[in-house]
Amino acid sequence: MRIQGGLASCVGRLTRGALAIGNFDGVHLGHRGLFDAARSAARDLGGPAAALTFEPHPAKLLAPEYAPPRITTLSRKRELCTAAGLDVLVEQSFDRAFAALDPGAFIDLLAKTGIGQVIVGPDFTYGRDRKGSVESLRAELSERRVQLHVVPPITVHGLVVSSTKVREFVLEGRVQAAAALLGRPYDLDGEVVRGEGRGRKLGFPTANIDTGAELLPSVGVYAVRARIQEARSSEGAAGSDSFEPPRFGAPIAGAANLGLNPTFRKDAHAGGGRDRLVLEVHLLDTDQDLYGATLRVEFHHRLRDERRFPSVDALRQEIVNDIEQARRLLASR
Numbered sequence: 447m448r449i450q451g452g453l454a455s456c457v458g459r460l461t462r463g464a465l466a467i468g469n470f471d472g473v474h475l476g477h478r479g480l481f482d483a484a485r486s487a488a489r490d491l492g493g494p495a496a497a498l499t500f501e502p503h504p505a506k507l508l509a510p511e512y513a514p515p516r517i518t519t520l521s522r523k524r525e526l527c528t529a530a531g532l533d534v535l536v537e538q539s540f541d542r543a544f545a546a547l548d549p550g551a552f553i554d555l556l557a558k559t560g561i562g563q564v565i566v567g568p569d570f571t572y573g574r575d576r577k578g579s580v581e582s583l584r585a586e587l588s589e590r591r592v593q594l595h596v597v598p599p600i601t602v603h604g605l606v607v608s609s610t611k612v613r614e615f616v617l618e619g620r621v622q623a624a625a626a627l628l629g630r631p632y633d634l635d636g637e638v639v640r641g642e643g644r645g646r647k648l649g650f651p652t653a654n655i656d657t658g659a660e661l662l663p664s665v666g667v668y669a670v671r672a673r674i675q676e677a678r679s680s681e682g683a684a685g686s687d688s689f690e691p692p693r694f695g696a697p698i699a700g701a702a703n704l705g706l707n708p709t710f711r712k713d714a715h716a717g718g719g720r721d722r723l724v725l726e727v728h729l730l731d732t733d734q735d736l737y738g739a740t741l742r743v744e745f746h747h748r749l750r751d752e753r754r755f756p757s758v759d760a761l762r763q764e765i766v767n768d769i770e771q772a773r774r775l776l777a778s779r
């Protein structure tokens with residue numbers, strides 16, 4: 447997949463292509479519907495299948511105090527867009543100048559790329575103060591001989607798929623519900639760092655994950671699968687010619703605790719102080735030295751809340767139960 451650093455870099459480079467437009471945080475099933483439409487249109491038109499996204503999320507600039515936590519990092523978004531079969535990802539810097547563009551100027555930028563079709567969702571708005579609507583977009587594009595395809599909402603079990611709903615499910619720890627909307631388990635990446643070694647002393651060594659993820663599930667114990675990054679590949683910085691996705695090994699079943707270790711902390715209570723949350727992953731049937739490695743952790747099932755135990759022995763027995771439950775749940779898939 448080729449990455450373009452904004453619409454200004456795409457003049458004449460998307461000729462006869464199809465362009466899906468959105469923020470695409472999470473690259474969930476709703477986004478995939480737009481990408482599928484772009485790929486289908488691109489085949490008919492004879493050009494590239496492309497998507498236009500914005501960095502950072504517009505709310506980070508326009509209303510930072512209300513900006514939602516990101517579901518996916520930029521690198522993960524690129525990876526998922528590549529897997530969705532896109533030929534080009536246009537990463538438009540959402541700064542004050544871009545936010546101030548009137549709707550007509552935005553349409554002019556689109557038309558200069560040479561695209562043959564634009565794909566959006568039914569609630570799409572654009573331009574300064576979000577003055578542009580789907581109706582005005584259709585009229586403006588028609589004048590420039592560019593088609594518009596509006597993709598209806600995608601639903602799962604009667605629920606409209608949205609990034610907002612995915613965030614809600616993840617924050618509540620409802621990781622199976624989040625996976626249904628994402629079309630895959632919710633995951634996050636992080637480096638394995640040295641912890642306090644309590645897991646190994648208990649007989650259950652853990653990988654302590656240092657993740658920069660903005661969105662974390664609620665405190666608790668989860669059945670997870672983890673993949674070890676095999677090699678660091680070029681991540682195709684904005685404006686570069688291509689993006690090479692990182693490679694990860696086969697999934698390894700495990701049990702993870704995301705929380706505060708209340709049994710060992712006298713100043714913490716499960717469920718509070720998210721700034722001090724620790725993610726510890728015990729991988730089943732393996733004892734590799736993972737310090738310094740990057741792990742991708744997929745959250746499959748929530749097992750229980752994190753809680754304080756009356757003794758270390760009681761905690762050890764509960765960990766045994768957690769591992770057996772995780773093993774059973776993950777084996778059934």
